[in-house]
Amino acid sequence: MKRLTPPGFLYDDIIKSCIEGAASDIAFQKRLDDSKPSLLSKSVAYFNNAKNQTLYLQAPLGKVDSNHTVAHTLTVADLHSAYDTYLRERKSGREIYDAIKLRAHEICLYCALPGASTLDHYLPKAHFPEFSIFPNNLVPSCTKCNEDEKGQKFATSINEQIIHPYHEKDAVFQQQWLYADFLPKSLTRSEAIIEYYVSPPENWDDADKKRVAHHFHFFKLGKRYGTNAAVHLNQVIETMEAYHADYGSYTEGCKRYLQVAAKVRDNQANNDWRRVMYEALLGYYSHNVRDLHVPHDSIQWLHADFIAPGHGRSWPGRIEYYVAPHPNMSDSAKEEVITYFENNGLAREYSEAAEKELEVVLRKIEKSCSRSGSYVRACGSVLEPLLVGTSPPNDWKRVMYQALLSHYVWFKTYSMPSPPN
Secondary structure: OOOOOOOOOOHHHHHHHHHHHOOOOHHHHHHHHHOHHHHHHHHHHHHHHHHOOOHHHOOOOOOOOOOOEEEOOEEHHHHHHHHHHHHOOOHHHHHHHHHHHHOOOOEOOOOOOEOEEEEEEOOOOOOOHHHOOOHHHEEEEEHHHHHHHHOOOOOOOHHHOOOOOOOOOHHHHHOOOEEEEEEOOEOOEOOOEEEEEEOOOOOOOHHHHHHHHHHHHHOOHHHHHHHHHHHHHHHHHHHHHHHHHHHOOHHHHHHHHHHHHHHHHHOOOOOOHHHHHHHHHHHHHHHOOOOOOOOOOOOOOEEEEEEOOEOOEOOOOEEEEEEOOOOOOOHHHHHHHHHHHHHOOHHHHHHHHHHHHHHHHHHHHHHHHHHHOOHHHHHHHHHHHHHHOOOOOOOHHHHHHHHHHHHHHHOOOOOOOOOOO
């Protein structure tokens, strides 16, 4: 959502440019010139409704043919031609068309994303032809917003009225209502994401709260902003890596980087998706800085036990993770890995992540056992290739495979309860 002042063209001048462009159609010129007072009168009604956020009260034309008279002697076909031919295509009108579009600097005013390649009729000209060439009804927009999402749709109630880039309440642009959460990469989430949502100020009218929420969902901004943020997140992570290398500490590098991010954030509009993204990152890392680089990962300190099913424990059992620092590690290194493990809640996170993988592996062992007739041989044939294929030493899957091997092979445990049918 980007705000602009209304286009700096007088409606009267746009009508004159269309008349000038229609030099070869004298009859059309006369109809347009004779109908100018009617068009100007209708534009006043539009303006008054727009500034009061009541454009949903404008009555659509309804089902009529193209020869239906709309404004004095102008027909539906005349008004469509005024836009399609004399404003958009002819030189005198195209200069105005391009000037209105270029004011947005290629940013769509509905979604605030790049790609404003066309003008959208806020009130669709198919239903409101009288505003086909009214400049305040022409909004620079991207194809996604104009054709894929909005098309010929229009509001029939206050709650459905999307944000008007030229005539919206100041509060919609000056106060924040767009927010996001940063969800970091985890064992159950392959990539970090930014999740956007709407939370208008409590003191807003219910209608305004519903309108901004409708605008957000109508143009599918949550998904679209999330997609754009994902690309930027990769750049953010790369930059954090560089800061980590410069400062020798991921936590310190994170803090330094976010100081830069704060400046970027403050240079954007309140509801700009980039500002909100950086705000989400700042909020997360200011209160929940987690070292994404596993400390002392060249030597194993993460271990686990397999708690087999049976004796009241349901199938497939569970994996319990714990820290057992290597004897060669210094006291400070031991303390660091223990703190890392406990502060990040890895015992629970790893166990929850291992639950599904454990079920898959045990079913493979059961299948292999049915062929070989030996649990030991089955466990070895399934687990040893998996163990060789994982790294580094403190990878949670590797440690899980070690725990299973320890239970079924190294300790010569020859039986395993069958999985449920």
